[in-house]
Amino acid sequence: MAVYKRGYQRYQGPLTTHWQRLLVLPRFAWQRLFQQRLVVILLIGSLIWPLLCAGFVYLSNRLDLLQSLPGDLKHMVDISGKFFLVFMNVQSVFALLLAAMTGPGLIAPDLANNALPLYFSRPLTRVDYVAARMATLAGLLSFITWVPGMALFFMQTGMAGGTWFLNNWRLGAGVFCGFILWIAVVSLVALASSAYVKWRIIAGGLVLGFFFLLAGVAQMVNAVLRVDWGSLLDPVRSMYTIWSSMLGVAPPDGPGVWSCVSVLAALAFLLGLILERKLRPVEVIS
């Protein structure tokens, strides 16, 4: 054995924090995503409905303009839980489309190019990697979900005054928490599809198929077995029930809010399990 002089000195300089390092992955991912024209178009398109809603908020607070509207329309621009529920429903569809478009490109290429060993040869755990990938989607989806939602809420607060806020703060909390839940579910589905299928387009189709097929299956179960618990198989409907409860709107007929929460939690657990199984630094083919 050769005898070596130990001249090596480790780096002793300052380092950025763990979270700053994690944000490196979303930063690079966003850069690449924003280079895709379709993503940019969809993002811009997703902001049309919030702009229209902002117009409704404005109208509802301008009594002089409101007086000139016909009766039915006056009722429509009432800023209530129902208003925010409709807003969330529309934006959730855009969020789903955006997740289906961008989510598969986050993990599938890493798996296809055998790049996971590169990531995990850095000070990065699997949980960190998934968190960073989820943060990529969460950031993107936030831009079209709770951010405009909260902007609407605060716009209404600003125009209607402090009393309205005190009476309706629950709407703001509902919009924020409801969208965060939706982002979590959609992101998990997108990442699990991306980890399960290495081809981006198929993974994107799988994300959409997951929601639409389950909705169909839920309807079939309800119709064939003449029950209503089949709706639990439909994550969109379960989420709608939870949102309704959060916003103080009468929930649709069917399973209660806690059943829906339990089913979505179980779904999240299953999707997490898929990610745990598929995201291995070294692929083992038995």
Next chain:
Amino acid sequence: MTGAEVIFEDVSKFYGEVLGVNKVTLHIPPGITSLVGPNGSGKTTLMNLMTGLIHPDRGSISVLGLSPRDPEHLMRISGYATQFDSAPRWATGMEFVTTGLTLYGYSSTEVRERAWQALEQVGLTEAAGRKVAGYSKGMRQRVRLAQAIAHDPQVLVLDEPLNGLDPLVRADTINLFRHYASQGRHVILSSHVLQEVDLISDQVILIANGMIVAEGEIRGVRDEISEHPSQFILRCRDASRIASMLFCEDHVTEIKMNDDRLGLLVMTRNREEFSRALTRIALAGHVIDGVIPADENVDALYEYLIGGGRS
């Protein structure tokens, strides 16, 4: 010494029913260590285990006192270049190295400086601005090496690092490994080019069927193999006379004379006795120009310990 070594204690790893490595116990000191073995023998599994990409089913691993289950600390002192061509094709060489470096938490200035230094060390500065997609196989190999050394690791783990390199770059790369080793760092590599392993390694680990066949300095390992006589090449002017004298020694099993009658290939079962016999022959007035061990190399060890099927 444990804090300065890579230690495997009774490590086993199975891929389902397929054996990866079995009951491996190793203490790897600083310097250049080569993993040698046929395809599928478990070399890459050992490397993946020590870098925490996979975890053992049994036993424990410690890399300079750190657990491979703690990538936050382990990967700050370790650099790993896998054998697969995993560099993203959209990135330039510089971007590939800097992207990896940012995950270590360096400042952007530090990242650029380190990336440039790493690319300089592997001779890729001229191609740093070109897309990795346009790189040749050897250049991709070098850019992978650059990303592994860019954070100046104390333990460098390299899977087949010399594959695809031209002779000049190969020599430069070997010098880089030597430089790392000279600073008391670990350079652990696998290679199929046995002559190079022989040339650069401070110690070798021979592995076959997931089990360690031999470990240590090449000469030390050779000394342990008693069933194969040691071979020496003697350069001498009086070859036939010396051959007849050596035949009188019990430990000499075979002697072959060179065609030019100026050299002998001697096989002996006892190196010490052989050494003493040579001294006696020299003292008797016979000129011996040189004695070279003929099988103190990885090639011979491989042949003796693992046999055919060399990869």
